[in-house]
Amino acid sequence: xxxxxxxxxxxxxxxxxxxxxxxxxxxxxxxxxxxxxxxxxxxxxxxxxxxxxxxxxxxxxxxxxxxxxxxxxxxxxxxxxxxxxxxxxxxxxxxxxxxxxxxxxxxxxxxxxxxxxxxxxxxxxxxxxxxxxxxxxxxxxxxxxxxxxxxxxxxxxxxxxxxxxxxxxxxxxxxxxxxxxxxxxxxxxxxxxxxxxxxxxxxxxxxxxxx
Amino acid sequence: xxxxxxxxxxxxxxxxxxxxxxxxxxxxxxxxxxxxxxxxxxxxxxxxxxxxxxxxxxxxxxxxxxxxxxxxxxxxxxxxxxxxxxxxxxxxxxxxxxxxxxxxxxxxxxxxxxxxxxxxxxxxxxxxxxxxxxxxxxxxxxxxxxxxxxxxxxxxxxxxxxxxxxxxxxxxxxxxxxxxxxxxxxxxxxxxxxxxxxxxxxxxxxxxxxxxxxxxxxxxxxxxxxxxxxxxxxxxxxxxxxxxxxxxxxxx
Numbered sequence: 001x002x003x004x005x006x007x008x009x010x011x012x013x014x015x016x017x018x019x020x021x022x023x024x025x026x027x028x029x030x031x032x033x034x035x036x037x038x039x040x041x042x043x044x045x046x047x048x049x050x051x052x053x054x055x056x057x058x059x060x061x062x063x064x065x066x067x068x069x070x071x072x073x074x075x076x077x078x079x080x081x082x083x084x085x086x087x088x089x090x091x092x093x094x095x096x097x098x099x100x101x102x103x104x105x106x107x108x109x110x111x112x113x114x115x116x117x118x119x120x121x122x123x124x125x126x127x128x129x130x131x132x133x134x135x136x137x138x139x140x141x142x143x144x145x146x147x148x149x150x151x152x153x154x155x156x157x158x159x160x161x162x163x164x165x166x167x168x169x170x171x172x173x174x175x176x177x178x179x180x181x182x183x184x185x186x187x188x189x190x191x192x193x194x195x196x197x198x199x200x201x202x203x204x205x206x207x208x209x210x211x
Numbered sequence: 212x213x214x215x216x217x218x219x220x221x222x223x224x225x226x227x228x229x230x231x232x233x234x235x236x237x238x239x240x241x242x243x244x245x246x247x248x249x250x251x252x253x254x255x256x257x258x259x260x261x262x263x264x265x266x267x268x269x270x271x272x273x274x275x276x277x278x279x280x281x282x283x284x285x286x287x288x289x290x291x292x293x294x295x296x297x298x299x300x301x302x303x304x305x306x307x308x309x310x311x312x313x314x315x316x317x318x319x320x321x322x323x324x325x326x327x328x329x330x331x332x333x334x335x336x337x338x339x340x341x342x343x344x345x346x347x348x349x350x351x352x353x354x355x356x357x358x359x360x361x362x363x364x365x366x367x368x369x370x371x372x373x374x375x376x377x378x379x380x381x382x383x384x385x386x387x388x389x390x391x392x393x394x395x396x397x398x399x400x401x402x403x404x405x406x407x408x409x410x411x412x413x414x415x416x417x418x419x420x421x422x423x424x425x426x427x428x429x430x431x432x433x434x435x436x437x438x439x440x441x442x443x444x445x446x447x448x449x450x451x452x453x454x455x456x457x458x459x460x461x462x463x
Contacts, residue, residue: 014307015281015288022283047309048332081332120334120378122409122432123213124256124462147214147462149256149287151309151334151378193287193309195251 001210003027004039006082008060010053016045016079019192023203031060041209042069046081050090050106050154053081054098063099070101075208076184077138080152083179083186087156102181103159109152111171120153125189127166127177137165138185138204139178146197148177148189155188183208214460215426216433217450218257219250219440220413223273223292224264230441232389234341234357237263240441244279250440251284253447256462258288259312259381259435261339263356265293274306281307291339291381292356300327304335312339312381315354318361318368321375328376337411338377340365342398343385350398357385369402379409381435387415391438394421399429411435419445419453426459 005016007029020027020043030036044066046053057063070076078086087098090106098106109121124147127139134140150168155175158164165185168177179186185205191198221228221243228246229237240246247258258280262273273290280288290303291312303311317324317338328336341357342350342365350365369380382402384395394415403410409432416422422434439445445453451461 012304012307012309014278014305015285015309018281018283018307019285022285047304047335049329052330052332118407118409118432120408122334122379123216125214151287153333190287190309192285195254195286199285 001026001040002038003041003043003206003209004036005029005043005045006036006062006066007031008056008062010046010048010056012047013045016043016192019199019202020206023199023206025206031062033061033065036062036065037069039074041075041077041205042066044076044078044082044085046079046085048081050081050084050092050098051096053085054096057085066099067101070184073183075205077205078186079192080188080190083188084154084156086179086184086186087158090154092154101184102163102179102186104157104163106154106156109155109170109175110173120151121170122151124148125150125168125170127168128174130164130167131162132165132180134165137180138187138201138208139165140204142197142200148191148194148198150177150189152188156186213432214462215431215454216256216411217447217461218259218411218433218435219247219255219447220259220261220435220437221246222261222263222437223276224262226276228441229263230389230437233385234263234383234388243276246441247280247284250447251286254451255286255447257286257433258284260288260290261312262292274302277303277306277308289337291337297327297330300331300335304331310335310337310379312337314339314341317372318352318354318363321371324372324375324377328378333376333378336377337379337381338372339381339383340369340372341383341385344395344398348397353385357388365398366401366405369406373406373408377408379411379432380406381411381413384414388413389438390415391417393417394425396425396428399425399431403429403431409433417444419450422450422454423457423459426454427457
């Protein structure tokens with residue numbers, strides 16, 4: 001069983017690699033097309049600006065590779081910007097087209113002006129369940145209300161509510177904090193930075209890749 | 212209100228964790244990686260490693276330390292001290308850091324914050340501000356780990372770094388730093404009111420009550436703790452329990 005983490009020269013991939021290794025996965029950091037397509041599980045990390053992330057994926061020639069992998073219905077997990085890029089597009093620094101694997105768009109996190117809430121949302125914050133049961137997903141055995149680490153200013157808005165795996169409240173609004181469409185998963189939070197519960201989510205994903 | 216993040220700040224000189232008073236008179240207090248692991252297991256929310264002499268000697272040397280830390284510490288790690296170029300940031304992130312704290316270089320060339328936040332995203336760029344109180348209820352920005360006065364006003368500079376794209380401000384009170392006499396509440400009140408990005412308060416905590424007093428009076432997002440943890444005055448869990456008892460939300 002082999003898990004690939006997409007290496008496209010962006011952000012902190014070392015800690016994702018460490019977290020998967022810590023949970024006993026055979027994992028590699030790669031931008032090699034064959035290696036990605038051969039893997040039993042694929043992780044798309046990412047921090048920072050949407051447009052920069054998409055440009056980096058394009059210049060590494062990985063956009064089509066990721067789409068091809070996802071069509072094969074093997075487990076896939078996008079983290080933070082990696083989740084946002086699954087959607088059709090973003091309004092960060094002008095409009096940018098995303099991978100379009102899940103319907104919906106990426107928008108600035110709504111805040112209430114009068115509440116003096118801040119952006120970026122940098123905080124530990126709680127996961128709440130929406131429509132989908134968590135059993136059999138990456139959130140299996142994670143307690144509702146568990147704190148995960150968030151650091152972002154933008155959020156994904158899936159068109160279909162049934163794609164929303166969890167929501168999180170910030171500044172009086174509930175935003176989509178994780179997403180599921182078949183075997184495609186996305187986490188707005190950082191499981192690799194969310195202590196022991198984050199590691200459990202990674203373990204759940206690894207188990208999925210073993211099936 | 213957000214959960215207040217409890218951060219362990221570990222200042223590093225060569226391979227040792229060190230602690231001074233007013234950022235001076237540095238004493239060795241332990242092995243930085245061992246300390247980070249212990250705090251992680253005890254429930255700390257984040258770790259900040261600061262290279263205490265990097266800016267002074269024009270270098271940065273924490274990449275090995277970060278690589279080791281991120282093998283078994285699965286919470287956010289910020290690295291600061293001597294970050295001068297886009298490549299320095301890239302290296303820090305490649306080593307496993309999530310954020311970089313920038314002070315001296317930003318003061319010398321403010322556009323650097325703007326450039327860095329465009330490339331890596333605001334959330335990755337922490338503006339580290341060292342503040343020293345001056346006449347008239349104001350504070351002056353210092354650089355080079357509290358050595359160099361700059362003539363800049365802290366409030367104006369904080370507003371400016373937000374405009375430039377910094378995602379957070381780590382604000383260290385040089386007057387209080389290492390004294391264990393409590394936070395400079397006025398400083399944090401003034402800065403929190405002037406910016407809309409998260410502010411991390413650093414410098415002066417001697418006991419949990421100091422944190423309670425600060426958070427009740429200034430809406431800071433996080434507190435960075437050094438002496439209290441390094442000298443084992445209180446544990447991470449002790450601190451969180453006292454905050455909870457005072458109706459301050461923290462991650463349990």
